[in-house]
Amino acid sequence: MKKILAVETKLHLRDSWSMLFIIALPLLLLIVIGNIPDLGKPNPDLGGERFVDTQLPATMLLLALTTVALTVLPAVLATYRHQGVLRRMSTTPVSPASMLSVQLIINLGMAVIAAVVLILGARLVHGSPIPSHWAFVPVFLLGTAALMSIGLLIAALAPNAKSAPLIGNVIMFPMLFFAGMWIPRETMPPVLRTISDYSVGGPIVQAMRDTWAGEAPSLGSLAVIVVGLALFSALAVRLFRWQ
Amino acid sequence: MHPSGFCAAAGISSVYSMKVIEVTNLHKRYGTHVAVDDVSFSVAEGEIFGILGPNGAGKTTTVECLSGLREPDRGTIKIAGADDRDSLKRIMGVQLQSAELPEKLKVWEALDLYASFYGRTSGDLLERVGLTEKRDTYFGKLSGGQKQRLSIALALVGGPRIAVLDELTTGLDPQARRDTWELIEQVRNDGVTIVLVTHFMEEAERLCDRLALIDAGRVVATDTPSGLVAMVDDEQRLRFRPSGPFSEEILRALPEVTEVSRSGEQVVVTGTGNLPHAVTLALAAEGVIPTDLRIEQATLDDAFLALTGRKLA
Numbered sequence: 001m002k003k004i005l006a007v008e009t010k011l012h013l014r015d016s017w018s019m020l021f022i023i024a025l026p027l028l029l030l031i032v033i034g035n036i037p038d039l040g041k042p043n044p045d046l047g048g049e050r051f052v053d054t055q056l057p058a059t060m061l062l063l064a065l066t067t068v069a070l071t072v073l074p075a076v077l078a079t080y081r082h083q084g085v086l087r088r089m090s091t092t093p094v095s096p097a098s099m100l101s102v103q104l105i106i107n108l109g110m111a112v113i114a115a116v117v118l119i120l121g122a123r124l125v126h127g128s129p130i131p132s133h134w135a136f137v138p139v140f141l142l143g144t145a146a147l148m149s150i151g152l153l154i155a156a157l158a159p160n161a162k163s164a165p166l167i168g169n170v171i172m173f174p175m176l177f178f179a180g181m182w183i184p185r186e187t188m189p190p191v192l193r194t195i196s197d198y199s200v201g202g203p204i205v206q207a208m209r210d211t212w213a214g215e216a217p218s219l220g221s222l223a224v225i226v227v228g229l230a231l232f233s234a235l236a237v238r239l240f241r242w243q
Numbered sequence: 244m245h246p247s248g249f250c251a252a253a254g255i256s257s258v259y260s261m262k263v264i265e266v267t268n269l270h271k272r273y274g275t276h277v278a279v280d281d282v283s284f285s286v287a288e289g290e291i292f293g294i295l296g297p298n299g300a301g302k303t304t305t306v307e308c309l310s311g312l313r314e315p316d317r318g319t320i321k322i323a324g325a326d327d328r329d330s331l332k333r334i335m336g337v338q339l340q341s342a343e344l345p346e347k348l349k350v351w352e353a354l355d356l357y358a359s360f361y362g363r364t365s366g367d368l369l370e371r372v373g374l375t376e377k378r379d380t381y382f383g384k385l386s387g388g389q390k391q392r393l394s395i396a397l398a399l400v401g402g403p404r405i406a407v408l409d410e411l412t413t414g415l416d417p418q419a420r421r422d423t424w425e426l427i428e429q430v431r432n433d434g435v436t437i438v439l440v441t442h443f444m445e446e447a448e449r450l451c452d453r454l455a456l457i458d459a460g461r462v463v464a465t466d467t468p469s470g471l472v473a474m475v476d477d478e479q480r481l482r483f484r485p486s487g488p489f490s491e492e493i494l495r496a497l498p499e500v501t502e503v504s505r506s507g508e509q510v511v512v513t514g515t516g517n518l519p520h521a522v523t524l525a526l527a528a529e530g531v532i533p534t535d536l537r538i539e540q541a542t543l544d545d546a547f548l549a550l551t552g553r554k555l556a
Contacts, residue, residue: 003355003359004356007348007352007355007356010352011345011347011348014347015347072293079345080345082339082343083343083344084339084342084343085342085343085344085345087312087339087342088337088339088342088344088397089360090312091311091312091332091335091336091337091339091361092309092332092357092401093329093333093360093363093401094360178348221470227514243312
């Protein structure tokens, strides 16, 4: 298990494109968008908060998390299944389930790194707050787990290696939209706002923003994330194929 | 017959008599498609046993059942020393058809990783498969032959008693194919029993001690390569250019000869037994030397054709 972890970590580091998309792209967007002058001023639409305080860092973090969970994770698993890597492993004493666990650990690791980079980046560049409510960490972990369960479901359903990241993107962009990446949730029309409330991405951003600002997350947001996690992981477990 | 597991426990080591694999009435279907209908064979310790048949005959499904990747619908598979799936995976190394590795995995890393699955080290395996110089190369940068040799190394890294190799030379150039054959022979010399799946007649003839011909999910015949050939036809054909004129009657008079004909300068003699010897001797008595002498014998292809009414390749 340790060896698989070491080898797979190396393989992920060699794939510089995915590292670029997961960490560099959200950080770059955080810096560039945050430098638009009006976004650094208190905004009555956001309840007097600045756009760069929690809205921007939380949506950029969701961008990083969805990239990890919805494209990188399913792409690797679908490729390994397609290439017969998992099949070959099933002929050895080590179960291919260890490979699955290792991928989850590595992707969680990348998510944590992205979070740390974005929190520090927002603090240093825009003077945004550091998440101050203790529930931020559980919210972050819960949200990441829910997104990964969707990623596992994509890996289970993708007919081949190439379609997995494509399906991931098709789910990722509407999710980012409803989570408020382009229109903050506060300024959404009521219909969009309602969809956003149930879109998994929406409650994740909301709960992260709340805890980022030092407030407790709403039970409604947490409930939607938990239900999503339970539903998608149950489906993924039922539908996952090793070969 | 002893159950083979008992023999192993008792330490009886009579090579070629102890059965390490015994497959009986194997049946496997996918939906309505019957992949394996009725397959039975046994493999003795230290043997290179071939499973030969055209594409779609059920060879791969058979070895997948053998290596525990699929559950047969009917029939039994007994493997000496393997009482459950875990022990099976320890004593059997499997090289699967078209199973790849991650592109950016280096050769030594792959070997090191798979060795760790068995709690072993890779030892001199890299050297034995001739990949020492490629140890730092990415899997994606290897040639077809090198990928196959690495794949064989991964099947051997657990120190198995049985190695199952599926279509291992498909897509290789003739040189790479011959190198791979040599490697297989070395592996057998180290005492590993080998089950070789192939649709190459030449490969089966060169490597296998015994083989099962499989067609449409059934075993058509099991024998040594020469036994299978003899089953259908023991006729041989001799072609040569005589160095001078001679009467064909002196050949027709030989008991070994059944037919003599000429096509242009070439003489074609058909017959049985020790035909080349009889013919050259008779010609020598007339002072005639057969030049460009060629001997044509029935092949496994012919045997397969005769047994199934179908061509192998």
